Amino acid sequence: MTDTDGRSAFDSGLTTPDFAACLSMGLQPVALVQGFYVGQLGAWSSYRANAVHTYPCPWGWRGTNEHPPPGWLGTQDAVDEAWATAFATAHQRMVQEAEGLGAHGVAGVQVEMGHPASEQSTEVHLYGTAVRLAGTAPGSLWTTRIAGHKLAKLVEAGYAPVSVLYARCTAAMYEGCYMEHYGSNMVPAGTALTPVQDVHNLARTRALQQAWQLAGGHSLYDVELSAHEGEGQTMYVTCQVLGSLVRRVRPTLPLATPVSTVALRD
Amino acid sequence: MTDAPAPRSAFADRAHQEADLGELGRLLAQAHGAGDIGRGCTSHLSLDEVLLLHAVGLEPASVVTSTSAVTVPPGVWTWNTGQVQEADYAFAEAFGVTRDQLRVQAKQVGALGVVTVDIELRLDPHRFVITMMGTAVRAATDEHGNAHFPVRYPTPFLCDLSARDFVVLSRSGWYPIDLVAGASFVHAPRRGLGAAIGQATQNVELTPMTETLYAARELAMGRLQQEIGRVQGTGLLDVRVVDRPMGFAHHVIRFTAVGTAVKLLAEAHVHPELEMVVPVDDRVAAFDARNLD
Amino acid sequence: MSTVPSDLPKDAGSRLQELEHGMFTSDLSVNEFLLVKRAGFHPLGLVMGSSIYHIGLQRGNWGQSQEMTKLSEAMYNARELAMKRMEEEADQLGADGVVGVRLDIKFYEWGSDSAEFIAVGTAVKAEDGQSYRNNQGKPFTSDLSGQDFWTLTQTGYFPLALVMGTCVYHIAHRGIGQAIGQMGRNAELENFTQAMYDARELAMKRMQDEANSLAAAGVVGMRLEEKNHMWGEHTIEFLSIGTAVARRAGADHVAIPQPTTIISFDN
Numbered sequence: 124m125t126d127t128d129g130r131s132a133f134d135s136g137l138t139t140p141d142f143a144a145c146l147s148m149g150l151q152p153v154a155l156v157q158g159f160y161v162g163q164l165g166a167w168s169s170y171r172a173n174a175v176h177t178y179p180c181p182w183g184w185r186g187t188n189e190h191p192p193p194g195w196l197g198t199q200d201a202v203d204e205a206w207a208t209a210f211a212t213a214h215q216r217m218v219q220e221a222e223g224l225g226a227h228g229v230a231g232v233q234v235e236m237g238h239p240a241s242e243q244s245t246e247v248h249l250y251g252t253a254v255r256l257a258g259t260a261p262g263s264l265w266t267t268r269i270a271g272h273k274l275a276k277l278v279e280a281g282y283a284p285v286s287v288l289y290a291r292c293t294a295a296m297y298e299g300c301y302m303e304h305y306g307s308n309m310v311p312a313g314t315a316l317t318p319v320q321d322v323h324n325l326a327r328t329r330a331l332q333q334a335w336q337l338a339g340g341h342s343l344y345d346v347e348l349s350a351h352e353g354e355g356q357t358m359y360v361t362c363q364v365l366g367s368l369v370r371r372v373r374p375t376l377p378l379a380t381p382v383s384t385v386a387l388r389d
Numbered sequence: 390m391t392d393a394p395a396p397r398s399a400f401a402d403r404a405h406q407e408a409d410l411g412e413l414g415r416l417l418a419q420a421h422g423a424g425d426i427g428r429g430c431t432s433h434l435s436l437d438e439v440l441l442l443h444a445v446g447l448e449p450a451s452v453v454t455s456t457s458a459v460t461v462p463p464g465v466w467t468w469n470t471g472q473v474q475e476a477d478y479a480f481a482e483a484f485g486v487t488r489d490q491l492r493v494q495a496k497q498v499g500a501l502g503v504v505t506v507d508i509e510l511r512l513d514p515h516r517f518v519i520t521m522m523g524t525a526v527r528a529a530t531d532e533h534g535n536a537h538f539p540v541r542y543p544t545p546f547l548c549d550l551s552a553r554d555f556v557v558l559s560r561s562g563w564y565p566i567d568l569v570a571g572a573s574f575v576h577a578p579r580r581g582l583g584a585a586i587g588q589a590t591q592n593v594e595l596t597p598m599t600e601t602l603y604a605a606r607e608l609a610m611g612r613l614q615q616e617i618g619r620v621q622g623t624g625l626l627d628v629r630v631v632d633r634p635m636g637f638a639h640h641v642i643r644f645t646a647v648g649t650a651v652k653l654l655a656e657a658h659v660h661p662e663l664e665m666v667v668p669v670d671d672r673v674a675a676f677d678a679r680n681l682d
Numbered sequence: 683m684s685t686v687p688s689d690l691p692k693d694a695g696s697r698l699q700e701l702e703h704g705m706f707t708s709d710l711s712v713n714e715f716l717l718v719k720r721a722g723f724h725p726l727g728l729v730m731g732s733s734i735y736h737i738g739l740q741r742g743n744w745g746q747s748q749e750m751t752k753l754s755e756a757m758y759n760a761r762e763l764a765m766k767r768m769e770e771e772a773d774q775l776g777a778d779g780v781v782g783v784r785l786d787i788k789f790y791e792w793g794s795d796s797a798e799f800i801a802v803g804t805a806v807k808a809e810d811g812q813s814y815r816n817n818q819g820k821p822f823t824s825d826l827s828g829q830d831f832w833t834l835t836q837t838g839y840f841p842l843a844l845v846m847g848t849c850v851y852h853i854a855h856r857g858i859g860q861a862i863g864q865m866g867r868n869a870e871l872e873n874f875t876q877a878m879y880d881a882r883e884l885a886m887k888r889m890q891d892e893a894n895s896l897a898a899a900g901v902v903g904m905r906l907e908e909k910n911h912m913w914g915e916h917t918i919e920f921l922s923i924g925t926a927v928a929r930r931a932g933a934d935h936v937a938i939p940q941p942t943t944i945i946s947f948d949n
Contacts, residue, residue, distance in 0.1 A: 149414025259418045278413050283420035305460050312475030313482035316458035323456035346433040371427030372420040383661040554712035577792050590739045592756040598734040624706040639791045665941040
């Protein structure tokens with residue numbers, strides 16, 4: 124696309140309906156802005172999880188040469204911190220790029236995270252469309268994963284976007300001899316596998332707690348919570364929370380009673 | 390990497406002078422720098438769902454989640470006859486504990502209940518792991534501090550209905566009570582060799598097999614109904630029945646049924662006013678020559 | 683409580699007894715539940731019927747297109763058994779009918795040449811106290827969704843029964859000479875065309891015969907399914923299935939409201 128006055132046109136990742144909805148709110152797309160961060164994770168194996176709990180041998184053995192040491196439960200704080208830094212830095216870079224354009228916010232933010240080089244590397248890529256609110260002085264810049272009519276609805280409902288939020292927790296559990304005991308015929312069906320329960324609950328609870336702290340009293344909507352379990356001598360459960368932080372600026376308008384419809388279609 | 394590139398949009402510069410923001414633009418401009426008057430929350434609901442909940446006097450409080458893992462002793466999957474009782478028990482135990490823990494969490498955040506509970510069942514040979522995740526909701530207050538949600542629950546309700554379904558249902562006077570499940574695992578009956586040869590060419594019902602699967606399915610459904618009775622529900626909607634062989638033991642057939650027990654708490658059922666509509670945005674099923682391979 | 687029909691496996695009884703005391707179970711969605719209620723019916727319970735059936739052996743003639751009558755019979759009888767048991771459960775609950783019926787076939791690794799035929803649906807009872815059973819005195823059955831059920835009742839028509847016709851057909855392989863003769867040309871494979879025609883016609887006619895025997899006005903939501911199941915490429919089951927409907931007495935002049943045209947902005 125060329126622009127006849129010789130300056131470049133705007134570029135935007137918005138879909139056509141989103142673009143139309145943004146224009147209807149007085150939001151002019153300025154440019155696609157992005158922020159990157161590629162980092163290195165220290166070697167996983169050398170990380171010592173911060174133990175919060177130990178599981179003594181169910182048979183009462185102490186650590187001997189023939190017997191594994193007691194199991195433990197903990198968190199891999201260093202790994203989570205590395206990812207938190209990666210996200211925060213990439214986000215900050217995207218915000219700076221948008222601020223440099225005199226934008227008021229970034230809408231339709233997409234988040235991509237991965238290991239570009241190896242398991243030891245972290246990559247966070249955030250991109251979205253910087254938008255400007257015509258005739259308004261720039262203030263603190265907001266970012267949000269939604270755009271278009273959803274953003275319009277948010278504003279209409281009395282909210283304002285704050286930022287994209289990411290939190291995570293990696294919990295680790297070394298089973299010691301606990302699982303050997305519980306995998307034997309001596310334990311009846313339906314007995315609680317406490318260490319497995321604990322590692323799952325710890326990862327999710329901590330990630331959500333962290334999200335609360337980062338939210339700073341605002342509301343976190345559209346939370347995507349994903350948990351991943353790794354197998355091995357040490358069981359890792361990683362829980363990630365991604366959401367859109369919003370604040371309420373007006374009392375919620377009462378919603379009109381919806382019309383119940385039955386669609387005549389297959 | 391800290392220097393932002395120079396502005397590269399002409400369009401937006403021109404737009405800067407167009408001062409007409411429209412209604413929403415003005416709201417957005419007013420929001421600039423305004424404080425947060427809401428109570429903080431975390432929620433995995435969409436904004437639409439939040440607005441619907443507001444309409445019945447609820448608001449999201451917090452995402453709650455719980456996992457429980459239980460043992461399944463070795464050897465129970467070896468082909469045998471009858472029920473795999475250990476698996477029946479383990480499932481009931483894991484489901485019950487996860488549900489109770491989720492309710493404890495809902496209580497801790499002062500919630501009335503939990504909506505849109507996502508239930509993940511992981512049935513491995515040696516252990517069953519069940520995870521539930523949902524958004525706990527609390528009574529919303531209007532500007533005078535009054536709550537409008539009509540129902541008092543003695544203990545937080547749990548439901549896997551979407552917030553939309555919850556709202557639609559409650560407008561008709563029905564409310565969710567609790568999550569319920571019934572499970573039954575059964576060994577497939579072996580056919581006698583003689584029977585197999587005798588029947589090779591005939592059409593015939595394999596009555597013992599029918600009876601075995603029937604009994605197992607009835608057992609699961611019966612357990613489900615017991616659960617509904619225990620939580621004093623009067624009905625169960627949207628029950629999801631899974632009946633299929635276990636992936637790691639094909640001769641064991643799993644029957645699990647999970648759903649939300651509901652109850653009519655209003656004085657009478659309220660019919661929604663319905664309007665028939667014809668959507669005109671249906672995707673047209675077009676002739677596609679690529680499929681003719 | 684009536685006694686359990688001898689045809690029903692014994693364990694079916696106790697569960698149904700509980701349902702008679704006002705508790706219901708259903709796989710209807712919330713919307714379907716409200717629409718079924720709106721149509722004047724209350725769910726009574728999830729009813730099901732099942733039959734594990736050994737399907738006899740019949741070999742197709744390599745070069746001949748023909749119906750595999752033994753297989754047709756097996757597929758029909760087994761489904762009938764499942765449907766009948768489901769109806770019996772509904773009957774026991776005192777239901778007027780069964781909505782949202784699904785027919786499934788499951789093949790198990792351990793059951794060679796056999797399959798489980800299952801019919802599942804939600805038994806419902808009219809709230810106005812009238813009987814809505816079909817003209818054979820049995821609970822009506824229908825595979826219509828709650829939405830379609832409500833819409834149908836708005837038209838003054840009402841379901842009678844799920845009707846079906848099946849035909850398992852072996853489609854002849856082409857002779858080698860014929861295949862060579864037609865090589866490289868665009869040509870109609872007439873014996874294939876004819877075989878498919880015959881098989882579909884048979885399946886549909888059998889379904890229509892069922893509908894006629896119920897004195898139905900028509901069949902709605904009819905569909906034709908074609909499956910190979912376990913017989914290889916040349917043997918196909920053609921299953922024709924739909925809900926037979928009739929106009930309800932006293933519903934001669936039903937004014938259907940003009941539907942509103944909408945464009946949904948949903949993604």
